[in-house]
Amino acid sequence: MASELHGEYKVHGGKLVVVDCSVSDGRLDGVRVSGDFFLEPDEALDDINAALNGLSAALPATELADAVTAALPPDAVLFGFSAQAVSIAVRRALTKATSWVDHDWDIIAPTILPTAINVALDEVLTEEVGAGRRNPTLRFWDWEEPSVVIGSFQSVRNELDPDGVEKFGIKVVRRISGGGAMFMEAGNCITYSLYLPQTLVDGLTFEDSYKFLDAWVLAALESMGIEAFYIPLNDIATSQGKIGGAAQKRLSNGGMLHHVTMSYDIDADKMVQVLRIGKEKLSDKGTRSAKKRVDPLRRQSGLSRQDILGRMSETFANRYGARTAALTGEELAEAARRVEDKFDTPEWLHRIP
The missing domain is CATH 3.30.930.10 (Bira Bifunctional Protein; Domain 2)
Known part of the structure; x- marks a missing residue:
């Protein structure tokens, strides 16, 4: 069984973003994004998780953020965080980024x-x-x-x-x-x-x-x-x-x-x-x-x-x-x-x- 990974990133002047996931065959699996941020509509969180699941764990933060942005509905509002913040939390979970x-x-x-x-x-x-x-x-x-x-x-x-x-x-x-x-x-x-x-x-x-x-x-x-x-x-x-x-x-x-x-x-x-x-x-x-x-x-x-x-x-x-x-x-x-x-x-x- 793949080990559970955990990463956190506090946006400067903003909110905390948390990512829990695992890696299976070199790809992200079971991604769950959480935090004290604000997001509308609620369903956009499912879109973020789905966008990250299956991506290569070797991707740089910029490509992870691009994938999140592309998956968000046009009317999505992210308050206190961003696709970039999510990507940093993912990288920290993977120990590619540090705090x-x-x-x-x-x-x-x-x-x-x-x-x-x-x-x-x-x-x-x-x-x-x-x-x-x-x-x-x-x-x-x-x-x-x-x-x-x-x-x-x-x-x-x-x-x-x-x-x-x-x-x-x-x-x-x-x-x-x-x-x-x-x-x-x-x-x-x-x-x-x-x-x-x-x-x-x-x-x-x-x-x-x-x-x-x-x-x-x-x-x-x-x-x-x-x-x-x-x-x-x-x-x-x-x-x-x-x-x-x-x-x-x-x-x-x-x-x-x-x-x-x-x-x-x-x-x-x-x-x-x-x-x-x-x-x-x-x-x-x-x-x-x-x-x-x-x-x-x-x-x-x-x-x-x-x-x-x-x-x-x-x-x-x-x-x-x-x-x-x-x-x-x-x-x-x-x-x-x-x-x-x-x-x-x-x-x-x-x-x-």
Whole structure:
């Protein structure tokens, strides 16, 4: 007899979806979808179950969701869940997708390191998690040198003003993820990286994965009196403006990097002398100056940067049972090697002129 499988998925901001099923000859069998969602008409639940029964257990989440959508009657209303949510619950039942609680999480406290080492560590630790040599990890950055970290696909010439870079002694490095430039001085922002297996976001769209992976930090901000939300694709904002942005990189070995930088107390005058922030970039931001886009956490929370970091770490640990960890000597040595061979070379920095 085929063993009974069980999967659950809580929709971000929505309802719980539960799938019970078994697998017979490589195909889904006895599928039963349940949960605290709302669905009209009632008979649509039978359509969902029937659509999933008999499908190959090897199908990706996208194809499972497509099958559910195709089977729904035209007048069906799904409230608090979606075909995508059902597919994720199926994948979790099949252990193809994982949840936060399926993993042992580590937290690495802020450690002052050269910015190039911080960028190299993102590549090293993502590989280590993908290879199963390190637990999924939350790492907070720290640094001393004034820096700009540009996205993987940005042009140095287009993004930076060389006069401002020279005037303020800015260290410029390129990271492995896409997205925009980060202006970073010691103590002026909060940056963290999540290193995780891609199974955690299996079935989620790229847009949904951003919100999903940062739900904990939005909760931490809320506990400090800051009502933050996501503006697709990757901006974190409050009613007073943008406070941060996220970026991601997925590796072929199954590891994934998700990192965020949030403004704490940025010198906006200096920032606009270093970065070329043009009118086109600001055209969809509802503002006429780059300075107005910087809305520091210090002013909105009234807390020190250290207090905010502590609250974020505490929130993550309480939610996911994370434990304090440290960088290993081997990881730091490998990061230093990659700085020399890649991240601090003109070939990498100027790979896009």
